[in-house]
Amino acid sequence: MSAVALAVTVAGALAIGSVPLAPGEVLGALVRGVGGRLDGVHDTIVWHVRLPRVLLAATVGAGLALAGSAFQAVFRNPLADPYLLGAASGAGFGAAVAMVYGASLPWTVQVMPAAFVAALATVAAVVLLARRGGRLPIVSLILAGVVLGSSLSAGTSFVMLAARERTAGVLSWLLGSFAYADAADLARLVPLVLAALIGGVWAHRGFDLLQAGEPAARLLGLPVERFKWTVVAGATLVTAAAVAAVGVIGFVGLIVPHAVRLAFGPEHHRLVPLSALWGAAFLVAADLAARTVLAPVEIPVGVVTALIGGPFFLLLLRRGREPA
């Protein structure tokens, strides 16, 4: 069922746009593209314009949802998410600094590592700031993440504006957008997100054990500290790569794992892969909305996810208080 939902979303996103196409045309273009013989403008639209964008949205959505489910599992906190923990903003800041001040080295050795290091430093700082005598209270974690994240976002804007002649088109990057998606982005992200999916499924039992509390997880054979920080580093890496490619897109990692948990239960052998699948579908749909709702004007997809995610977050925050 989940796979069907993703397929339908992808098909819809390929068909809908400034030039509407019939499902048959989309299918035909895909088949001809695989055969290497594109025929006409419609085929070009499907194969060279919409497909890279849709695939990139799906990849980023899967990656962010995986990162979200991993953060939520290791912090045992349904509100943990790459955006709320500051990882995304940290990555954005690192990427922006590298883009503006860096040498013109390839993306994978400059922008991506800068984003990763900055994101990891931000998460580490957030955890240190939020820690209260060995415990990590939910409210202080989110507070530290959001405040540090806002400061870093402001820093990113400052860096970008200070060098505005070199940073044309960065506003949409700042807010998250797939408008400039190309095959190079895909080639960078797909292997990483696939690795994250395998890693996440590999770690499912560890995620489950942590839900029984850290002492119990340790007594059931999990090397807790090593496991936690490996997962945090991995999830941060995926977040950083996504942000470096398409900018800061918030709340995907919050909404998707949460919805999957409600629908399919909290056990991670299902939660992890289904989060990836629904994360992909969610972001493809959000991007479709981003480019069609105000067409021909395009909304940054980060604005769409924030419009959905903000109220969702507040709802979770309220519900979380009741049972205590």
Next chain:
Amino acid sequence: MIGSGGDGRDVATCRAGDADGSGEALALHDVRFAYPSGPEVVRGASARFPRGRLVGIVGPNGAGKSSLIGLASGVLTPSAGDVVLEGTPLRRFGRRPAARRIAVVPQRAELPAGFSVRSVVAMGRAPYLGFFGSQRAHDVAICETAMRRTDVWRFRDTPVQRLSGGEAQRVVLARALAQEPTWLLLDEPTTHLDLRFQAEVLDRAVAAARSGLGVVAVLHDLNHAARCDTVLMLDQGRIVAEGPPSEVFDEERVRRVFGTRVRIVRDGDRPVVVPS
């Protein structure tokens, strides 16, 4: 074997352990422990928990009973002294090999909301499974036996948050049994249980010891502790008495350690402690 490839001192420890039989035991050697920026709660305790024995730990609140269980299981790291498992320091064991030998039922177990009883008990098999390895028929059978023994089989598909305190406690006991441990450490296992299950948990602890497990139980009720083979009495982080209950339970000692007068009568071999 874990630690056998280590340095010369390690091998020597193993041999020394085998010589006096402690290679078959879980043992504390003069361990001390303090929580960060807190007073010392265990102040030099030595004890041996052999296989096939039920050892009860008693003492007033704050005597360090739970800390002793934490040290013996490796959840707490001693600030001085050593915990030795089968002749090898516990800290040299990886978490998984340690979890195949020692299982703990804590005082207040946290159960993950939304997980079924079956899934929680299945966590007990984690030390035997690789991350990708899924449960085999063998693992499923072990979990079923553990759930039947603790009488939670009928709740197997119930989400754990719907269980009462006593039922939840038995689920945690089932999870510990599913670990197929050599040592079973119980921290006040009867606290949340009604009378019938208190007696059953004690019966189970006795039976586990008879079947060859080393069982250690922190017990509040001295009359429960009277069913143990050996009793350790703790006071202010020190072991003040050790031996069979008939020797350890002495009216004068209980008054001194617990600060209350009791009368001790005999029921056959077993002492019965009556508050007066």
